[in-house]
Amino acid sequence: MSRLSIQTRAERFLATLRHCQVLGLTVADASENSVTMRLPYADQIVGNPMLGTVHGGSLTTLMDTACGTAVFSVLPGFELCPTLDLRMDYMKAATSGLDLIAVAKVTRVASSVVFTECEVYQEENGQLGDLIAKCAATFMRIGENMTPPDFRARIERGDGTDNNRVEEQA
Amino acid sequence: MSQIIDTTAAIRFEDVLRDAQQSGNFQPLVDQIPYANLIGLKFQRLGKDVLFQLPKNDDNIGNPILPAIHGGVIGGFMELSASLHLIMNMDCATLPKMIDFSLDYLRAGRHQDTYAECQVWRQGSRVANVAINAWQTERSSPIATARAHFLLTK
Numbered sequence: 374m375s376r377l378s379i380q381t382r383a384e385r386f387l388a389t390l391r392h393c394q395v396l397g398l399t400v401a402d403a404s405e406n407s408v409t410m411r412l413p414y415a416d417q418i419v420g421n422p423m424l425g426t427v428h429g430g431s432l433t434t435l436m437d438t439a440c441g442t443a444v445f446s447v448l449p450g451f452e453l454c455p456t457l458d459l460r461m462d463y464m465k466a467a468t469s470g471l472d473l474i475a476v477a478k479v480t481r482v483a484s485s486v487v488f489t490e491c492e493v494y495q496e497e498n499g500q501l502g503d504l505i506a507k508c509a510a511t512f513m514r515i516g517e518n519m520t521p522p523d524f525r526a527r528i529e530r531g532d533g534t535d536n537n538r539v540e541e542q543a
Numbered sequence: 544m545s546q547i548i549d550t551t552a553a554i555r556f557e558d559v560l561r562d563a564q565q566s567g568n569f570q571p572l573v574d575q576i577p578y579a580n581l582i583g584l585k586f587q588r589l590g591k592d593v594l595f596q597l598p599k600n601d602d603n604i605g606n607p608i609l610p611a612i613h614g615g616v617i618g619g620f621m622e623l624s625a626s627l628h629l630i631m632n633m634d635c636a637t638l639p640k641m642i643d644f645s646l647d648y649l650r651a652g653r654h655q656d657t658y659a660e661c662q663v664w665r666q667g668s669r670v671a672n673v674a675i676n677a678w679q680t681e682r683s684s685p686i687a688t689a690r691a692h693f694l695l696t697k
Binding site: 416420422430436441453466 | 556557575576577578580581582601602603604605606607608609613614615616618619620622623637638640641642643644645646647648651
């Protein structure tokens with residue numbers, strides 16, 4: 374069986390999440406225990422029309438998804454882990470017009486629970502700018518056998534979501 | 544890249560907020576919040592109580608196989624409900640800023656209508672503490688419970 378790269382697993386996992394397609398989330402980078410995800414600025418996610426700032430809810434989706442994708446990517450099998458809780462701090466309103474970048478890390482994989490942390494920065498001139506929000510999230514492991522076979526097949530096949538790019542790893 | 548803030552839009556929104564607080568009709572205010580329209584938030588005022596509703600919407604789904612509402616959308620719905628609840632029950636010239644948000648997921652949010660109600664546990668001069676519960680079929684079986692702190696600006 375071919376083994377998918379972490380980047381491909383992360384991209385295919387994200388592609389299954391309908392609301393994330395609506396928001397236009399993309400995987401910028403995925404490695405052993407970290408996922409970087411982008412939320413492009415869009416008028417539809419504005420929460421304060423006076424300032425043009427994005428609503429905290431779209432940041433919640435960004436952080437939940439980035440942490441969840443990091444969890445899915447780091448676990449060896451095809452485990453879908455529901456979120457147990459999220460604790461978010463909003464440090465600063467994001468500047469209108471700037472994309473947001475989430476950097477999520479898995480801090481500990483235990484037998485029943487996975488712990489994660491995430492930071493969101495606004496992108497300024499192609500680099501990470503001000504820290505906008507932080508979160509700590511925990512996920513339940515319900516076991517690989519609880520993952521629906523359809524879902525597993527979608528990740529393994531890709532369903533054309535990444536232009537059928539096949540990667541083999543030793 | 545930065546955008547020029549449309550000051551006329553800002554003035555209009557402040558007017559809409561003031562008009563809503565004077566008339567008690569908050570629908571025009573909610574209509575002006577793009578994120579509320581994106582997820583499809585609705586509300587019903589029952590005296591001082593407010594029932595918030597997130598109607599079933601294909602675009603709010605996370606995993607399509609289960610299918611379940613994206614946890615982030617449930618969170619966003621509860622955050623927005625809390626800030627609107629504050630605006631509807633207090634005198635403020637602008638939207639309250641969220642400081643932090645702690646969200647516990649209790650059950651999967653199924654692909655059906657979701658409801659939320661809020662309780663302001665404490666409202667000081669600068670900070671408010673709000674609890675939010677969300678449910679689908681029965682209020683006594685919540686799908687998520689949350690707590691938020693808001694910075695109040697006069």
